[in-house]
Amino acid sequence: MRKVRFGIIGTGRISDWVLKGAVLDPRFEAAAVCSRSKESAEAFAAGHGIPRTFTDIDEMASDPEIDAIYIGTPNHTHHDLAIKCMSHGKHVMCEKPLASNAIEVREMIAAAKSDNVLLMEAMISTLSPNFRMVQDRLKTLGSVRNYSGVFCQYSSKHALLKRILAGEDDSPVPSSFNPDRSGGALMDIGIYPIYPMVTLFGRPKRVKASILTIDVPTSEGMRPIDLQGSAVFEYDGMTANAVYSKITDSRLRTEISCEGGILSLDQIHITRQVEFIPHGAPTSGRSSGPQKEDVTVPCDPDEYLCEFKEFIDILESGRLESENNSLDNSLAVAEVMDEIRRQAGVRFPAD
Numbered sequence: 176m177r178k179v180r181f182g183i184i185g186t187g188r189i190s191d192w193v194l195k196g197a198v199l200d201p202r203f204e205a206a207a208v209c210s211r212s213k214e215s216a217e218a219f220a221a222g223h224g225i226p227r228t229f230t231d232i233d234e235m236a237s238d239p240e241i242d243a244i245y246i247g248t249p250n251h252t253h254h255d256l257a258i259k260c261m262s263h264g265k266h267v268m269c270e271k272p273l274a275s276n277a278i279e280v281r282e283m284i285a286a287a288k289s290d291n292v293l294l295m296e297a298m299i300s301t302l303s304p305n306f307r308m309v310q311d312r313l314k315t316l317g318s319v320r321n322y323s324g325v326f327c328q329y330s331s332k333h334a335l336l337k338r339i340l341a342g343e344d345d346s347p348v349p350s351s352f353n354p355d356r357s358g359g360a361l362m363d364i365g366i367y368p369i370y371p372m373v374t375l376f377g378r379p380k381r382v383k384a385s386i387l388t389i390d391v392p393t394s395e396g397m398r399p400i401d402l403q404g405s406a407v408f409e410y411d412g413m414t415a416n417a418v419y420s421k422i423t424d425s426r427l428r429t430e431i432s433c434e435g436g437i438l439s440l441d442q443i444h445i446t447r448q449v450e451f452i453p454h455g456a457p458t459s460g461r462s463s464g465p466q467k468e469d470v471t472v473p474c475d476p477d478e479y480l481c482e483f484k485e486f487i488d489i490l491e492s493g494r495l496e497s498e499n500n501s502l503d504n505s506l507a508v509a510e511v512m513d514e515i516r517r518q519a520g521v522r523f524p525a526d
Contacts (some may be wrong), residue, residue: 180206185247186219196479237261250357254279275357277509277524305446317434324368327425365419379408386519
């Protein structure tokens with residue numbers, strides 16, 4: 176069995192997480208890691224049994240013993256790194272969001288096609304076994320009438336941000352709340368309910384967003400960044416909405432309501448449990464109503480395994496594009512998020 180030899184760019188928490196899933200695919204090999212810091216690269220390599228380290232992206236990307244590259248760096252770096260790696264003929268799996276905006280995504284797509292390589296956004300929501308099951312089951316439930324996607328996850332960095340804004344800490348604004356780094360709740364959290372929506376139903380016709388922002392210090396002075404938000408999307412024959420936050424948690428489930436019943440997902444970013452609730456007669460409080468059915472399928476042994484299984488399956492099949500995490504879906508999601516940011520007044524340097 177031929178292994179796909181990956182170079183890893185970035186030694187942060189996300190790279191650590193995804194590698195623990197990637198190594199469960201016997202076709203995966205972590206061949207090298209690249210970081211700006213030699214010490215960081217060596218520490219990461221030692222922790223994951225990676226044989227080689229680099230501090231120069233071009234040097235790693237031009238290495239003939241590397242087939243593909245995973246990019247796990249801050250959002251604002253994705254575009255330049257991906258294009259550079261693809262120019263050396265490397266296939267690229269890039270952490271979500273694929274880029275800062277739709278302009279950059281279009282340039283990355285053009286580069287992938289010109290260089291004849293696979294480019295895929297590392298979006299676990301649409302590749303997990305239970306999402307794929309939902310995708311298939313929807314075909315049997317008639318017309319979809321409403322999609323309601325929810326993902327709220329309190330960020331540990333919020334406390335630091337509050338101290339910075341209060342003048343109690345002189346640390347730099349964390350990347351996840353920093354417009355200079357294409358951060359914010361939408362890019363970090365909101366993408367999780369939006370990407371599955373686009374995968375299932377395509378581009379919405381219109382978007383109306385309600386966003387909570389706060390001004391943070393940046394290279395251009397104080398600028399707004401989003402903390403949480405909700406958006407309503409218009410489709411023919413159905414409605415859709417997404418709710419997301421980095422300053423609160425939520426136990427709300429994601430629901431897809433169809434003429435044939437409801438599919439209820441425990442969480443949209445990594446769906447581990449799904450219920451089906453058929454339609455029943457109105458109860459007026461006199462009965463318990465229709466009984467829910469657990470339709471969950473077995474999960475992967477690690478939540479990040481699905482990304483690498485998909486990526487390697489595509490390469491082995493001779494294709495250069497994922498069906499769920501397609502280039503068109505990634506572009507549509509970027510366009511939707513651009514419009515939400517426009518309505519919120521959140522601007523990135525890449526804009």
